[in-house]
Amino acid sequence: MGANSREAILAAAKGIAQARGYGGLSFRDLADEVGIKAASIYHHFPSKADLAAAVARRYWEDTAAALEALSAATPDPARCLRQYPETFRKALANDNRMCLCSFMAAEYDDLPDAVKREVQIFADVNVAWLSRVLSAAGVVRPEESQQRARAIFAAIAGAQLVARSRADISLYDALIDGYRAAGLLPA
Amino acid sequence: MGANSREAILAAAKGIAQARGYGGLSFRDLADEVGIKAASIYHHFPSKADLAAAVARRYWEDTAAALEALSAATPDPARCLRQYPETFRKALANDNRMCLCSFMAAEYDDLPDAVKREVQIFADVNVAWLSRVLSAAGVVRPEESQQRARAIFAAIAGAQLVARSRADISLYDALIDGYRAAGLLPA
DNA sequence: CAATCACTATCTAACAGTTGGTAGGTTTGA
DNA sequence: TCAAACCTACCAACTGTTAGATAGTGATTG
Numbered sequence: 001m002g003a004n005s006r007e008a009i010l011a012a013a014k015g016i017a018q019a020r021g022y023g024g025l026s027f028r029d030l031a032d033e034v035g036i037k038a039a040s041i042y043h044h045f046p047s048k049a050d051l052a053a054a055v056a057r058r059y060w061e062d063t064a065a066a067l068e069a070l071s072a073a074t075p076d077p078a079r080c081l082r083q084y085p086e087t088f089r090k091a092l093a094n095d096n097r098m099c100l101c102s103f104m105a106a107e108y109d110d111l112p113d114a115v116k117r118e119v120q121i122f123a124d125v126n127v128a129w130l131s132r133v134l135s136a137a138g139v140v141r142p143e144e145s146q147q148r149a150r151a152i153f154a155a156i157a158g159a160q161l162v163a164r165s166r167a168d169i170s171l172y173d174a175l176i177d178g179y180r181a182a183g184l185l186p187a
Numbered sequence: 188m189g190a191n192s193r194e195a196i197l198a199a200a201k202g203i204a205q206a207r208g209y210g211g212l213s214f215r216d217l218a219d220e221v222g223i224k225a226a227s228i229y230h231h232f233p234s235k236a237d238l239a240a241a242v243a244r245r246y247w248e249d250t251a252a253a254l255e256a257l258s259a260a261t262p263d264p265a266r267c268l269r270q271y272p273e274t275f276r277k278a279l280a281n282d283n284r285m286c287l288c289s290f291m292a293a294e295y296d297d298l299p300d301a302v303k304r305e306v307q308i309f310a311d312v313n314v315a316w317l318s319r320v321l322s323a324a325g326v327v328r329p330e331e332s333q334q335r336a337r338a339i340f341a342a343i344a345g346a347q348l349v350a351r352s353r354a355d356i357s358l359y360d361a362l363i364d365g366y367r368a369a370g371l372l373p374a
Numbered sequence: 375c376a377a378t379c380a381c382t383a384t385c386t387a388a389c390a391g392t393t394g395g396t397a398g399g400t401t402t403g404a
Numbered sequence: 405t406c407a408a409a410c411c412t413a414c415c416a417a418c419t420g421t422t423a424g425a426t427a428g429t430g431a432t433t434g
Contacts, residue, residue: 005384020297021293024294026420027421028419036384037386039384040384040385047421048419105348105349108351108352110207144368151346151371154348154349154362155345158343158346159338159341161289161293162292162310162337162340162344165295166310179371181338215393229396230410235393
């Protein structure tokens with residue numbers, strides 16, 4: 001159970017943090033879920049801050065890979081944009097969880113610096129991808145694509161947060177539709 | 188220090204919860220800030236759940252009053268809409284805090300039911316006000332005002348969250364501008 | 375081949391500090 | 405004098421973290 005344990009810890013920690021945040025991530029609960037003892041986690045990660053930073057880094061790495069895969073598989077940028085909200089929808093579909101980095105954004109004050117950094121990179125990754133695709137789709141002029149990308153990213157994070165607070169994924173869908181109707185997202 | 192203590196506890200708890208959330212709200216820290224002992228809080232609130240519910244209720248009551256005051260003082264609904272993002276901006280200006288109910292929306296899983304209810308009412312209050320003002324301003328057709336109101340509320344909550352994660356209030360302003368440029372908010 | 379060695383992964387047991395909450399005594403002010 | 409307001413002192417549960425013991429594995433060596 002060498003590298004497997006490390007991966008299992010990362011995966012379980014991600015799931016817990018998406019539901020309870022950094023503060024709600026306890027070593028005992030995490031260890032229980034993995035099937036080991038809390039002290040064993042320290043063999044793989046030197047501290048909670050390091051573990052959380054590793055989880056957040058893996059989170060944006062996976063997101064970056066998924067977005068690249070999406071634009072690779074879907075040459076039409078307009079269809080890429082249609083698909084984008086699905087990424088955030090999946091978290092809600094998974095037991096009303098939310099984006100790890102949105103949760104940690106709320107916990108900003110209590111976050112170790114190393115974790116803050118990874119959380120911010122997640123936003124950068126999303127905005128960069130959106131900006132590129134928006135530009136390619138001709139939705140906005142190139143000099144406006146960054147502003148629009150940031151607006152879309154923030155709005156979708158907000159939609160997920162509001163839908164979570166009612167445990168209602170159909171509200172998320174309605175909010176995304178609302179963004180399309182208002183012109184924030186291409187119809 | 189009769190009703191004053193109760194008010195002081197509510198005010199301090201609001202400030203702490205806007206920075207650290209429900210989970211980060213500790214009776215010792217709260218009591219320190221008020222200038223009493225932790226056990227004394229139980230003379231005013233029977234439990235943490237009751238205290239948090241009272242804080243959240245007071246939060247949406249104050250918000251409802253402030254929004255009513257805004258529409259009363261500003262007959263032009265278009266100017267009301269211009270002013271609306273300012274409510275959320277103030278939290279960021281106050282030591283990078285965020286909306287209490289946005290934070291608690293993230294903490295949904297660990298929230299007592301009584302608190303969940305108040306958090307949802309906060310959203311209802313905002314959406315109802317926005318819907319009314321949007322309709323009056325003629326920004327959207329009356330049958331679309333609810334959808335647009337929800338979209339605006341969620342998007343602004345998201346903008347606040349993202350800006351907080353970078354401790355950058357100018358990012359909030361830029362995001363609101365982005366919403367205007369995209370047509371989500373009236374220019 | 376057998377014995378030793380080092381290493382990785384895990385464990386038990388405990389630490390000091392924090393948490394929400396309780397019991398019961400003391401102060402304070404009308 | 406009486407009750408509201410606040411206190412001290414404690415409780416059990418939980419937190420991240422550490423020390424040190426115990427297996428199992430694979431390579432090195434006599």
